[in-house]
């Protein structure tokens with residue numbers, strides 16, 4: 001049974017795939033004090049939050065059972081991603097579920113700002129009939145600067161075009177071509193400052209975007225500009241904005257998100273020219289259902305099949321590529337596990353060669369699987385695909401990856417090389433649809449071996465009677481041989497054999513095998529075969 005705790009309000013309908021699942025137990029406990037949460041979190045496998053719960057390093061460090069932190073929304077600035085990664089915890093979000101809600105809120109804020117709707121409502125509900133004070137401006141033919149042309153920025157630009165606004169878009173990833181297709185102008189931040197009548201920000205909060213809209217930027221804006229932030233508090237310097245509004249440089253602002261939530265800056269929240277909402281961008285019934293559904297389905301997938309779609313701290317693998325490389329995820333791990341058990345030295349160098357078109361993109365997960373299997377042999381079992389690269393770096397180790405679209409006998413093929421000083425070892429695998437995974441070479445010897453749980457690897461001279469000698473010792477010790485694979489370089493030269501056996505081979509028995517004349521090495525290996533892709 002996997003235990004999931006939800007600590008911020010979330011859609012009941014959206015999390016049905018978890019609450020109705022017999023392998024999951026879901027507890028909803030919102031508004032917990034951080035100390036209480038830290039104590040309770042120790043019992044859970046997964047945590048679901050929105051923007052309210054602060055998932056700090058301290059909280060993460062004490063959560064020994066936790067494997068997944070899910071953000072039912074986009075922004076992950078309330079989660080210490082580094083701490084989660086170091087602890088091997090996958091962090092996922094629901095990137096697309098609230099795009100429309102945040103977009104529509106931005107449009108609502110822009111219109112409300114242009115027409116003073118909240119102020120006029122306040123006036124009328126307090127008994128006044130004042131039509132002069134609330135004269136607004138039109139969006140029509142005004143210039144809108146969109147800072148951050150991701151999902152929400154793009155949707156805002158599309159809708160603003162419907163109001164016949166001229167759009168300037170700024171985003172390091174915005175190409176001329178995409179801007180043209182969207183019917184907008186690719187601009188610099190400086191151009192937006194100089195030309196825009198309305199500016200809306202849609203970036204994440206990062207060290208780079210913190211204070212992006214600051215006093216210096218505001219001083220360069222058109223007098224009377226209107227500014228909207230439905231992205232993250234802190235992208236706009238709140239003090240600088242209040243000053244610019246008060247001195248008339250900025251005609252007004254619409255703010256949904258704050259540096260501190262709830263906000264402490266009353267200059268901002270009680271300013272007649274600044275309209276505010278309490279972080280409502282994602283608060284629609286539809287968005288909440290979608291984000292809850294997205295994280296719930298993904299949690300089920302992670303725990304039941306190991307498949308991850310929206311991990312923040314894992315390489316991205318598109319769903320279609322994931323389907324294609326899936327058989328290799330297990331196979332490459334088994335291959336690396338096997339190689340370490342026959343090499344038996346810490347790998348100082350790791351080199352991975354990918355052959356075939358299948359591997360031209362998105363091999364990050366495969367690389368991680370193999371390196372994890374290599375390192376796990378010597379290091380503790382807390383290594384997983386999330387923290388493996390940090391563990392590698394912490395040990396001063398590095399790896400290299402080569403990709404080659406041409407195939408080497410097989411359509412797709414992975415070769416793993418490890419070295420320690422002058423010693424090195426190689427292994428390669430391929431996946432044959434309909435037949436399953438195969439180890440196709442070991443240390444330069446070709447073979448066609450199906451990975452099995454117990455393997456006996458033997459390096460020997462190619463002399464008559466070798467197979468019989470090994471077979472007799474195993475037989476005398478009641479160890480059944482399932483299958484046997486042999487590879488040799490030249491008649492009478494060096495050769496290897498790999499036997500699959502039904503039971504583990506003890507060290508004493510291995511010593512007995514090592515006594516066979518013309519036998520160079522014998523290693524017993526145990527592979528985790530449970531989650532085989534076949």
Ligand SMILES: NC(=O)C1=CN([C@@H]2O[C@H](COP(=O)(O)OP(=O)(O)OC[C@H]3O[C@@H](n4cnc5c(N)ncnc54)[C@H](O)[C@@H]3O)[C@@H](O)[C@H]2O)C=CC1
Nearest residue numbers: 074075102148149150151152171202203204230231281282
């Ligand atoms: N108010 C609310 O309730 C909601 C707020 N959000 C917030 O809205 C923001 C945008 O969300 P999405 O569009 O889904 O994210 P996204 O990841 O699709 O887009 C963000 C864009 O910002 C760009 N960017 C990053 N650094 C930049 C920089 N220095 N200058 C210019 N552009 C930069 C990125 O290239 C990317 O295209 C996020 O901060 C998110 O947390 C999202 C949903 C609801």
Ligand SMILES: O=C(O)C(=O)COP(=O)(O)O
Nearest residue numbers: 050051052073074075282
């Ligand atoms: O998804 C986001 O980034 C949001 O800001 C939405 O936050 P919320 O889930 O409403 O606390």
